[in-house]
Amino acid sequence: MRMLFMIFTIAERSFKILELPITPTLLLRRQSHNYGYDYTSPTHIELSREATRLVIRRLQRTVLRLIRDPDFIMSAEANPEMDKEHQESPFAAHRKAGASGAGKQDSNCRTCNDFKSWSKQQRLISNVQSAKVKHMAAAEKLTVNAAEDLPRDDCPLDKVRLGISTWGLLHTMAAFYSDNPTDTEKRDMKTFFEVLSRLYPCEFCAKDFRTDLDVNPINVNSQKELALWLCKFHNRVNDKLGKPLFDCTKVNERWRDGWLDGSCD
Structure with missing residues (x-):
């Protein structure tokens, strides 16, 4: 030609x-x-x-x-x-x-390419598909492992989860305590803490609780005084465990009113 x-x-x-x-x-x-x-x-x-x-x-x-x-x-x-x-x-x-x-010939068309080029393209396609399958399998395995590592919600509470739940209950009770409590309310709150220090499921924690009550008696004269006493008590426990201390001037923001920036609204 x-x-x-x-x-x-x-x-x-x-x-x-x-x-x-x-x-x-x-x-x-x-x-x-x-x-x-x-x-x-x-x-x-x-x-x-x-x-x-x-x-x-x-x-x-x-x-x-x-x-x-x-x-x-x-x-x-x-x-x-x-x-x-x-x-x-x-x-x-x-x-x-x-x-x-597509702007170009079908790369998977055997009749449009010589056998060598077609074979090379087939290997590339196969490698890409294999890589995708391996990536998906690895991602699925990581998801399964992460799900297995998470604790179930319906299992018995361990010491840490029990302590978190107990502190939440105590701080919430103090947050909604009366500003001008009656003698009965004062007596009931004192009795509650005394009983809790004896019946708390963690024996070591209960003993430390009773010792702290003897040294720092509970203050139930008002909501502000009870919330402040409990915050200081919590900070003493955190100090023993090496955890950061909480600013007790913000105790009501944390447990009753929500943060001033509105992030809890």
Whole structure:
């Protein structure tokens, strides 16, 4: 094909230096048929040359098209008025649809690629799919392990969870204690703490609770005094456990009113 293209190119250039024979070729006769050319006239000779150049250029375009696209149908170039459905082959239509959709040929089309390229693409696709499967399996395993590490909500309380729940109950009771309690309310609150220090499920914690009550008696004269006493008691326990201390001036924000920034609203 490339050799033919070179021949046609040389033939076209030759018209610039060669004289047209008196007896025209079949090619010129076909192009000038029924036009009444006088092949001895210089004007008609020049017109014949131009017509021949046009034919050769058309042949060049056809050859180039064949080189670039082996599936090109010559009848489409020769007969532009042919129905469109007869101009395109199924393979050309497939490529055209691929170009309009994705901008490139289907990488998984074995008929559009040589076997070596197709095999390489298949391996790449397989590797990507395998990597996705492994990633999903690893993520699922991590999720399952994380779920297994979390404690169940319906299990018996351990020492830590029991302490958190107890502190929540005590601070909430102190937060909603009366500002002007009656003698009965004062007596009931004192009794509650004394009983709790004896019946608390953690024996070591209960003993430490009773010792602290003896050293720092409970103050039940008002809501503010009870909440402040309990906050200091909690800080003494936190200090023994090496935990940070709480600012007792904000005890009612924490357990009754909510934080001033409105984050608890």
